[in-house]
Amino acid sequence: MTAVAYTPQTSGAGAREWPVERWLRWIVEIPAAIVVVAEVVILFVGIIARAVFRSPIIWSDELASVLFLWLAMLGSALAVQRASHMRLTFFVSKLPPRAQVWAGTLAAGAVAVFLAIVLHPALDYVQDQSYVETPALGWSGSVRALAIPVGCVLAFLSCCLRLLRHDPRDLVGVLLATLAIAGLAYACAPALTAMGQASLLVFFVGFLGLGVMAGIPIAFAFSLATAAYLLTTTSTPLTVVVGRMDEGMSSLILLAVPLFVLLGQLVDATGMARVMVAFLASLLGHVRAGMSYVLLGAMLLVSGISGSKTADMAAVAPVLFPEMRKRGMKDGELVSLLAASGAMSETIPPSIVLIAIASVTGVSIAALFTAGILPALVLALVLALVARWRAGREDDAAPVARAPFALVRRTFLIALPALLLPFVIRSAVVEGVATATEVSTIGIAYSLVVGLLIYRGGLRWSAVLPMLTQTASLSGAILFIVGAASAMGWALTQSGFSHDLAATMAAVPGGATGFLLISIAAFIVLGSVLEGIPAIVLFGPLLFPIAAQLGIHEVHYAMVVILAMGLGLFAPPFGLCYYAACIIGQVPPEAGLRRIWVYLGMLLLGLIGITFVPWISIGFL
Incomplete structure (x- = not known):
């Protein structure tokens, strides 16, 4: 049972690839690889033009943004072809084998259904965007927006070809079940509309929860729940959903995700990862949970470089996970x-x-930057204690002898050029040479030069295309989840849910203490459902004035809600960053369902400590 496949067993499993499947795969893979290379080149050339020649290219970011949506949609189509969209198989795996096969057909059918119903709205969205002109290039907005229907068509065709390998009886059963659900929603539409906000429970708890438990890929479960809610209870066209997905996937800061994914693969392929891990293992390998400490330190080091937690994980996990697996x-x-x-x-x-x-609350950005470091260090210490305790419970973790000093010194000297990579990246951001989006291209250039000239690693021309397509596939799976979550968050906002929730939180008894506690609970849920930035944009202007009235320091409140939201982002079953971590680590999501709660529980205790000791947040202001 794989981490991401949504067709675990079919009647055609093991069959040879059809020629049309091979052609369709190449139609997606080659352009996706070209776009990845183009993004790296465009951003790197932009850095050189601005930092070296003092002549910035005014259209570079605009072109990168246009290509980014194409990368996201081609990558998501490629993820459909490779069955790489994340799905939860914990519950499906408990079913009898025959039911598991049917669930696989249902999952693939659900993907096809959403792609089919969103295709016409996607074409309408392209038409709407044709009236928009890009400021620097002067291109029609339809050039960029066309990526959405093209990606949907390619993914739909790939999905249909997969469905043809399934048992016809399962296909008929899934079709009948889909028609029955659609008919029931149509018949109950007046009653659901009359329920008002209570209908949110039907769609975003009941329908969404059942879809996730049935093994439907997470991104498509989000999308189907949103589309079903809007089609059943509102007159909102699905073109709006397409637009919100576009907005969620297209944030230029997220371009760091595929670039850091590519950087991680390059670090591994050129041999830099091998020498870095060899040094870290010789230094801390004999310590219980030593490699866990290395991972925590690496996340603290690279966090903030890209601005994206997903990009941070993509930079760290590929380097450290192989050695950590070797150590049990x-x-x-x-x-x-x-x-x-x-x-x-x-x-x-x-x-x-x-x-x-x-930006949305008026809190000083300098104060937030100053305040943010110590809370993270406190939580890192909490996780280090948990990691040490967990390492002592691993029966198969073999003890490792302390490496002699001569070996540590030798591995350090060998690894020194590779170890400089994170410092080169951070220095480029701090010194203003590159933005958070661009900086990964400096890392890519540095890795190519150092890896090929110094380490002469295993990078071969034959590995370039697979590396680029893997980057596109992983990135597409991650970005499509973000886009689906953005659309779902918009639907929840338009229902009036956000204003009602803010009013309810303000009425909680207990003064500042009660408000802080309910804020922690609310932002854990909001982070899980809405994703980070949408939750802040929606609720920040509503809740920060209430906190100020209760005498809560605005910077302290910001630290509390950000960390609470982070817990929700990484908490299964709905936290999308948890699934992003699974995709990056190539781990089935059910593998961490039982283990992650110890870590999240201790983080919650650490957060409560930060909440009731404001000095941790504001002591250095």
Whole structure:
């Protein structure tokens, strides 16, 4: 049972690839690889033009943004072809084998259904965008927006070809079940509309929860729940959903995700990862939970470089996970620690969430940057204690002898050029040479030069195309989840849910203490459902004035809600960053379901400590 496949068993499993499937795969893979290379070249050339020749290219970011949506949609189509969209198989795996086969057909059918119903709205969206002109290039907005229907068509065709391998009886059963659900929703539409906000429970708890438990890919479960809610209870056209997905996937800061994914693969392929891990293992390998400490330190070091937790994880996990597996750590423990470390480091500057809070609430960005470091260090210490305790419970973790000093020194000298990579990246951001989005291209260039000239690693021309397509596929799976979550968050907002929730929180008894506690609970849920920045944009202007009236320092409140939101982002079953961690680590999501709660529980205790000791947040202001 794989981590991401949504067709675990079919009647055609093991059959040879049809020629049309091979052609369709090449139609997606080649352009996706070209776009990845183009993004790296465009951003790197932009850095050189601005930093070296003092002549910035005014259209570089605009072109990168246009290509980014194409990369996201081609990558998501490629993820459909490779069955790489994340799905939860924990509940499906408990079913009898025949039911598991049917569930696989249902999952693939659900993907096809959403792609089919969203295609016409996607074409309408392209038409709407044709009236928009890009300021620097002067291109029609339809050039960029066309990526959405093209990606949907390619993914739909790939999905249909997969469905043809399934048992015809299962296909008929899934079709009948789909028609029955659609008919029931149509018949109950007046009653659901009359329920008002209570209908949110039907769609975003009942329908969404059943879809996730049935093994439907997470992104498509989000999308189907949103589309079903809007079609059943509102007159809102699905073109709006397409637009919100576009907005969620297209944030230029997220371009760091595929670039850091590519950087991680390059670090591994050129041999840099091998020498870095060899040094870290010789230094801390004999210590119980030593490699866990290395992972936590690495997340603290790279956090804030990209502004994206997903990009941070993509930079760390590919380097450390192989060695940690060799030392006996289970996949569930690895992904749990990775996800918890992502939640831990939400406040490390220059976090994009800190910038978002400053922009919508007026809180000083300098104060937020100063305040964000100590809370993250406190939570890192909490996780280090948990990691040490968990390491003592791993029966298969063999003891490792302390390496002699001569070996540590030798591995350090060999690894020194590779170890400089994170410092080169951070220095480029701090010195203003590159933005958070661009900086990964400097890392890519540095890795190519150092890896090929110094380490002469295993990078071969034959490995370039697979590396680029893997980057596109992983990135597409991650970005499509973000887009689906953005659309769902918009639907929840339009229902009036956000204003009602803010009013309810303000009425909680207990003064400042009660408000802080209810804020923690609310932002854990909101982070899980809405994703980080949408939750801040929606609720920040509503809740920060209430906190000020209760005498809560605005910077302290910002730290509390950011960390609470981070817990929700990485908490299964709905936290999308948990699934991003699983995708990056190539670990089945069910592997971490039982183990992650220890880490998240201790993070919650650490957060409560930060909440009731305001000095941790504001002591250095």
